[in-house]
Amino acid sequence: MSAAAITPDWIAVDRGADRLRVWAMQGATRLAQVQADADINPHAPDGFDQILRAATAGWTIAAGTPVVACGIAQSPQGRAEAPFRAVPCAPLGDPGAVAPTAGGWRVRIIPGLSQSTPPDVMQGDETRIAGFMSLNPGWDGVVCLPGTHSRWAHVSAGEVVSFQTFMTGELLALLATQSVLRTTVTGGDAGAETDAFDSGLADAMARPERLAARLFGLHAADLLEGTRADAARSRLSGLLIGAELGAAKPYWLGQDIAILGAAEPARLYARALRTQGVPATVADPDRMTLAGLTAAYRAMTPAT
Amino acid sequence: MSAAAITPDWIAVDRGADRLRVWAMQGATRLAQVQADADINPHAPDGFDQILRAATAGWTIAAGTPVVACGIAQSPQGRAEAPFRAVPCAPLGDPGAVAPTAGGWRVRIIPGLSQSTPPDVMQGDETRIAGFMSLNPGWDGVVCLPGTHSRWAHVSAGEVVSFQTFMTGELLALLATQSVLRTTVTGGDAGAETDAFDSGLADAMARPERLAARLFGLHAADLLEGTRADAARSRLSGLLIGAELGAAKPYWLGQDIAILGAAEPARLYARALRTQGVPATVADPDRMTLAGLTAAYRAMTPAT
Numbered sequence: 001m002s003a004a005a006i007t008p009d010w011i012a013v014d015r016g017a018d019r020l021r022v023w024a025m026q027g028a029t030r031l032a033q034v035q036a037d038a039d040i041n042p043h044a045p046d047g048f049d050q051i052l053r054a055a056t057a058g059w060t061i062a063a064g065t066p067v068v069a070c071g072i073a074q075s076p077q078g079r080a081e082a083p084f085r086a087v088p089c090a091p092l093g094d095p096g097a098v099a100p101t102a103g104g105w106r107v108r109i110i111p112g113l114s115q116s117t118p119p120d121v122m123q124g125d126e127t128r129i130a131g132f133m134s135l136n137p138g139w140d141g142v143v144c145l146p147g148t149h150s151r152w153a154h155v156s157a158g159e160v161v162s163f164q165t166f167m168t169g170e171l172l173a174l175l176a177t178q179s180v181l182r183t184t185v186t187g188g189d190a191g192a193e194t195d196a197f198d199s200g201l202a203d204a205m206a207r208p209e210r211l212a213a214r215l216f217g218l219h220a221a222d223l224l225e226g227t228r229a230d231a232a233r234s235r236l237s238g239l240l241i242g243a244e245l246g247a248a249k250p251y252w253l254g255q256d257i258a259i260l261g262a263a264e265p266a267r268l269y270a271r272a273l274r275t276q277g278v279p280a281t282v283a284d285p286d287r288m289t290l291a292g293l294t295a296a297y298r299a300m301t302p303a304t
Numbered sequence: 305m306s307a308a309a310i311t312p313d314w315i316a317v318d319r320g321a322d323r324l325r326v327w328a329m330q331g332a333t334r335l336a337q338v339q340a341d342a343d344i345n346p347h348a349p350d351g352f353d354q355i356l357r358a359a360t361a362g363w364t365i366a367a368g369t370p371v372v373a374c375g376i377a378q379s380p381q382g383r384a385e386a387p388f389r390a391v392p393c394a395p396l397g398d399p400g401a402v403a404p405t406a407g408g409w410r411v412r413i414i415p416g417l418s419q420s421t422p423p424d425v426m427q428g429d430e431t432r433i434a435g436f437m438s439l440n441p442g443w444d445g446v447v448c449l450p451g452t453h454s455r456w457a458h459v460s461a462g463e464v465v466s467f468q469t470f471m472t473g474e475l476l477a478l479l480a481t482q483s484v485l486r487t488t489v490t491g492g493d494a495g496a497e498t499d500a501f502d503s504g505l506a507d508a509m510a511r512p513e514r515l516a517a518r519l520f521g522l523h524a525a526d527l528l529e530g531t532r533a534d535a536a537r538s539r540l541s542g543l544l545i546g547a548e549l550g551a552a553k554p555y556w557l558g559q560d561i562a563i564l565g566a567a568e569p570a571r572l573y574a575r576a577l578r579t580q581g582v583p584a585t586v587a588d589p590d591r592m593t594l595a596g597l598t599a600a601y602r603a604m605t606p607a608t
Contacts, residue, residue, distance in 0.1 A: 084528070118517075119525035149484070149520055165524065166516035167483070174478045179471070180453070208513035209550035212470035213422070216453055220469065221423035224388070246513035 006032045006059040010301075012293040013052070013107075014124065014286075015071030017148050021286075022055040028294045032059065052105055068297045070110040070289065071124035084114035084121055088159045091130035092296050110296050113160060120165050124289075125151050128260050129160060131291030132283060141256030144273075144280070146265035148173070150244060152251040164251065166244045169265070175215065175236065184222040188233025191267060196231040200238025201245070201272055208243045215239070241272050252278050260285045310336050310363040314605075316597040317356070317411075318590075319375030320428065321452050325590075326359040332598045336363065356409055372601045374414040374431035374593065388418030388425055392465045395434040396600050414600050417464060424469050428593075429455050432564050433464060435595030436587060445560030448577075448584070450569035452477070454548060456555040468555065470548045473569070479519065479540065488526040492537025495571060500535040504542025505576055509550045518543055545576050556582050564589045 008024035008031055020036035036051045052067070085093045093111055112123035125145045132143060133155065145151040148170050153163035176185050190197065204211060218232050245252070257273060257280035259266045266282045273280045312328035312335055324340035340355040356371065389397045397415055416427035429449045436447060437459065449455040452474050457467035480489050494501070508515060522536050549556070561577060561584035563570045570586045577584045 114524075114528055116528070118521050119528055120521065121524045121527050164517050165520040167519040168516045170483055171475075171516060171519075174482055178478055178482060179474055205513075207551070208515070209509075209547050211512075211515065211551075212472045212475060212544070212548055213468050213551055215471040215475075216469040217423050220418075220425045223425050224418055224420070224423055240516070243513050244516055247511070247515075247517055 008032075008059060008061065008065060010065060010297050011052075011056065011061070011067045012290060012297070013067060013069035013071075014127075014289050014293070015048075015069060016124065017072055020051055020055075020071075022052065023290060023293075024056070024059050025294070025297070028291075030290065048107075049105065052107075064106060066297065066301070067105050067107040068110065068293050068300070069107055070127035070293060070296075084112045087113055087115050087163065088161045089113065090158055091126040091133065091155075091160050092292070092299060108296075108300060110293075113163070115163060118164070120163060122151055122153075122163060122165065125153070125260075126160065127292035127296065128285055128288040129153055129155060129292070130295050131288035131293075132258060132260060133158065134291050134295040135283075135288075136258075139256075139258075141258060142251050144248075144252070144257055144259045144261070144269055145285070146259065146261035146269050147285075150265075150269075152248045154251060154255075164248065166247070168240050168244045172237065172240050175240075176233070179215075180219050181215065181232070181236065184218055184227060185229055185233040185236055188229030188231070190233045190237040191264060192230035193228070193234040194271070196234040197238040197268065197271070198275060200235035201242035201275060202238075204239045204242025205246045208246050211239060211243055237268055238272075241268060245272055245276065252276070257281070258283060260288050312336075312363060312365065312369060314369060314601050315356075315360065315365070315371045316594060316601070317371060317373035317375075318428065318431075318593045318597070319352075319373060321376055324355055324359075324375075326356065327594060327597075328360070328363050329598070329601070332595075334594065352411070353409060356411075368410060370601065370605070371409050371411040372414065372597050372604075373411055374597060374600075375428035388416045391417055391419050391467065392463045393417065394462055395430040395437065395459075395464050396596070396603065412600075412604060414597075417467070419467060422468070424467060426455055426457075426467060426469065429457070430464065431596035431600070432589055432592040433457055433459060433596070434599050435592035435597075436562060436564060437462065438595050438599040439587075439592075440562075443560075443562075445562060446555050448552075448556070448561055448563045448565070448573055449589070450563065450565035450573050451589075454569075454573075456552045458555060458559075468552065470551070472544050472548045476541065476544050479544075480537070483519075484523050485519065485536070485540065488522055488531060489533055489537040489540055492533030492535070494537045494541040495568060496534035497532070497538040498575070500538040501542040501572065501575070502579060504539035505546035505549070505579060506542075508543045508546025512547045512550050515543060515547055541572055542576075545572060549576055549580065556580070561585070562587060564592050 006024045009026050012023040012025050014021045023033045024031040034055045036055050113126045114121050129143050140156045143153045149165050150168045151165045154161040175181050221227050259269050259280050259282045270280050310328050313330050316327040316329050318325045327337045328335040338359045340359050417430045418425050433447050444460045447457045453469050454472045455469045458465040479485050563573050563584050563586045574584050
C-alpha cells in the first residue's frame with residue numbers, strides 16, 4: 001500500500017513512557033503504523049502536536065478526523081492533563097472533552113484510572129485492559145501488565161475493581177544499566193538461565209527483605225568467582241519479579257490470570273506464576289491497546 | 305602552616321567509590337589533606353599515580369616516603385588488583401607487596417575482605433573497622449557502615465567474623481535522581497519529616513516484599529494529592545533503610561552497635577535502630593579511616 005492510499009477514518013495514538021505510536025485506522029482495521037520521532041519532546045507545549053504532524057505527514061487526513069489517544073500525558077510539572085477516574089469503574093469512561101491542539105487536531109484522551117487506598121494510578125493500561133475485555137466478553141480475573149511499571153488489576157463484572165503498580169521494570173533497568181551491577185549483567189539475557197531465574201525468584205519470595213543484600217551479592221560473586229552475564233541477569237530478574245510476586249499474591253492466588261506484556265517479560269512472569277502452580281494466558285499488549293482504542297472510538301461514534 | 309612546611313613521614317590515601325582523599329601524615333598527626341582532582345580517571349593505567357602527583361604537588365616528599373592506601377582499586381574490567389582476605393580474620397592483614405607506580409611511589413594497598421557464603425566483599429571498610437578497633441581496644445559488637453553500599457560487620461576478639469553488604473545507598477541515589485520519583489523527591493531532606501521516615505521504616509519492616517509497590521505509591525500519591533518533597537524523601541529513606549534493617553536483624557539484635565557513617569545517613573540509621581530499642585554510638589568515618597591507615601602504617605614500620 002502506497003502512502004498516498006492511506007486515508008484513515010480515525011487515528012489511534014499510544015503515548016508510552018518511552019515511545020509514542022500512531023496508527024491510521026479504518027474502523028477496526030489498521031492501515032498503517034508509525035513510531036514517533038524520538039527527537040521531539042512530547043511534553044513540550046506543542047510537542048504532541050508536532051509529533052502527530054510529523055508521524056502522519058504521508059497520510060491523507062480529512063478535516064475533523066478524530067484522534068483517540070491513551071497513555072501518559074504529563075505537563076512539565078508532572079501533573080496529568082486529564083482527570084483520573086477512580087476505581088471501581090469500567091476501564092473506559094467517557095472519553096470526555098476534546099483537547100484541541102495548535103494544529104487543529106481534535107484529540108480525545110482516554111482518562112487514566114486512580115485508586116485512593118493505597119494511592120495508585122494507571123495511564124494507558126486501562127485501554128489495554130479494555131481491549132482484552134472487548135475481545136473476551138464476560139471474562140473475570142486478574143490482568144497482569146509487565147512493563148516499566150508492572151501492574152496487577154482485578155477485573156470483575158466489566159469493572160476494574162482494584163489494582164497495584166510496582167516499579168519492578170524501572171528498578172531492573174536502573175540496576176542493569178546505572179548501578180555497580182552494570183558490568184556483571186551487561187549482555188546477559190534474563191531468560192537464558194532458567195535455574196538462576198528460578199532460584200532468584202524462590203529466594204526473593206522466601207526472604208524479600210534481603211533484596212538489597214542479594215543485589216550486592218551478585219556483584220560480590222562476580223568479583224570473587226566471575227559469573228556469566230546470562231546467569232547474573234537471569235537471577236537479577238528472578239529476584240525482582242519474586243519480590244513483586246510475593247507482594248501481589250492477593251491478586252494471583254486462585255485467580256484466572258491474563259498477562260498483557262511484551263514477549264520477554266510476559267514469558268518471565270508466566271514462568272514465575274507457573275512455579276507457584278498458577279497458569280496464565282498471554283496476550284500481545286499492542287493488539288490489546290489497539291482493541292481498547294477501537295472500543296473507545298466506537299463508544300464515542302455510535303453510528304460507525 | 306604554609307605549603308612549603310608540609311614534609312610528611314608518610315602519605316595516607318582513601319580511594320572511595322566517588323572521591324579520593326590524600327593526607328600528609330607525621331606519625332598519627334595529620335599535616336594536610338587534599339581531595340583529588342575529579343577530572344583524572346583513577347582507573348586509567350597511571351591514573352592513581354597522576355592523582356597522587358597532582359594532590360601532593362605542594363608538599364616536600366622525601367624519596368621513599370611510604371604511601372598507605374585503602375579502598376576500591378579496580379581495573380577497567382572491574383577486578384580488584386589486590387587479593388581479598390577471607391573472613392574470619394583481623395581487619396588489617398599484612399599490607400603485603402609494594403605496588404610500584406610509574407612515578408616511583410611505593411604504594412602499599414590494604415587488602416579488602418571477602419566472604420564466600422553468602423558471597424560478599426569490602427574494600428575500605430576493613431580499614432575503618434580497624435581504626436575503630438584501634439581506638440576502642442577489646443570492643444566486641446557490630447559495626448554498621450552506611451554509604452553507597454551499606455555494610456554490617458560482626459566484630460569479635462579482634463576479628464571480623466562475618467559481614468553483609470546492602471545496595472541501599474545506591475538504590476536510594478538511583479531512585480531519587482534517575483527514576484520516576486525524581487520530581488517527587490528532588491529538593492527534599494530525608495531527615496526533615498521524621499513521621500514520614502518512621503512510617504516508611506515500619507511499613508518496610510512489616511511487609512518488605514511490597515517495596516516496589518510502595519515506591520510507585522510515592523509517585524501516585526504525588527500525582528493524585530501532591531506531596532511535600534521533604535515527606536516523600538523521608539519516606540523513601542525510611543522504606544529502603546527499613547527493608548535493610550529487616551534483613552540485618554541477625555546483626556543488630558541484642559548487640560552493641562557502632563555506626564561509622566557521615567552525618568546524615570548515620571543519624572537516620574541511629575534513629576531507625578532506636579525505633580527497634582537498639583542504642584548505637586556514632587563515629588566519624590573519616591577519623592576512623594585515618595586511624596585505620598595509621599594502624600596499618602605502624603604495623604608495617606615497627607620502629608616508628
